[in-house]
Amino acid sequence: MQSSGLDALVLRADVWGENDVLLTLLSAEEGRFCAILKGAHKLNRFERAPTEPFTWTSFDFYRKNDMRWVRGVTMKEAFAGIRLDMEKLFLAAYLADVAYELSGEHEPAGEILPLTLNALHLLSEGKTESRIVKAVFEMRAAAVSGYLPDLSACLSCGKPTGADGACLDVMNGGLICSACLHKKTANAPLPEIGELGERHVLCPLTAGAAAALSYVVNAEPKRVFAFQLTDEPSRDTFCRAAEAYLLHHLERGFLTLENYKRIVASPQKYTL
Numbered sequence: 339m340q341s342s343g344l345d346a347l348v349l350r351a352d353v354w355g356e357n358d359v360l361l362t363l364l365s366a367e368e369g370r371f372c373a374i375l376k377g378a379h380k381l382n383r384f385e386r387a388p389t390e391p392f393t394w395t396s397f398d399f400y401r402k403n404d405m406r407w408v409r410g411v412t413m414k415e416a417f418a419g420i421r422l423d424m425e426k427l428f429l430a431a432y433l434a435d436v437a438y439e440l441s442g443e444h445e446p447a448g449e450i451l452p453l454t455l456n457a458l459h460l461l462s463e464g465k466t467e468s469r470i471v472k473a474v475f476e477m478r479a480a481a482v483s484g485y486l487p488d489l490s491a492c493l494s495c496g497k498p499t500g501a502d503g504a505c506l507d508v509m510n511g512g513l514i515c516s517a518c519l520h521k522k523t524a525n526a527p528l529p530e531i532g533e534l535g536e537r538h539v540l541c542p543l544t545a546g547a548a549a550a551l552s553y554v555v556n557a558e559p560k561r562v563f564a565f566q567l568t569d570e571p572s573r574d575t576f577c578r579a580a581e582a583y584l585l586h587h588l589e590r591g592f593l594t595l596e597n598y599k600r601i602v603a604s605p606q607k608y609t610l
């Protein structure tokens with residue numbers, strides 16, 4: 339039986355038969371793939387730890403019956419801070435779902451893997467607000483997956499959007515300055531569904547939030563989280579716009595996102 343090693347992020351760990359676990363993994367070289375952890379239920383929690391979801395682990399595999407089986411594991415990063423906080427655990431599950439959705443099976447993972455690892459690291463570290471980590475991840479994940487918006491100027495008049503803020507035109511992937519927005523809405527209210535059936539989704543942004551979105555989609559991969567939004571209106575509009583942008587372009591919602599929002603809304607109901 340041929341053996342092979344690979345570093346991979348555990349996205350999911352699902353019960354497989356009576357004693358085994360089916361791992362869904364994401365590696366730089368092979369993208370998303372599955373492997374079976376045999377006899378998982380006989381392992382103690384320390385032995386299982388490297389194969390828990392949201393763990394970065396070095397795997398040794400063997401192949402049998404056209405399947406990949408885990409021979410050995412060495413944990414490289416547990417992101418321990420996530421595991422002490424239910425809100426972060428729920429958010430990590432959503433990030434893993436998005437990484438699953440945006441990665442191809444047996445195709446190099448590209449930026450989505452380091453982006454997910456960086457987001458998990460920041461969540462674990464706890465120095466950056468979780469909702470900002472989520473929003474940066476969402477916007478950048480959309481941008482590197484083929485939904486790159488042009489945030490350099492107003493889509494309508496071509497001028498910089500300026501200090502008055504702007505709206506993110508989600509489906510057209512750009513900004514509408516406040517002057518153009520006032521002109522449009524003065525003539526006729528924007529319908530949610532256009533005449534041709536296209537959706538208009540406009541997310542208001544402060545000037546700071548618009549600048550932050552532009553930074554996130556254009557920054558070097560390692561610098562994508564390296565900025566600060568100091569005022570609450572900017573943080574709030576930035577987060578709302580990033581989530582709307584990703585979900586509308588993926589044309590789907592996520593149960594893990596709904597679960598995360600539920601726990602944020604009433605954290606006292608959930609304890610570890």
Ligand SMILES: [Zn+2]
Pocket residue numbers: 492493494495496497514515516517518519
């Ligand atoms: Zn304009």
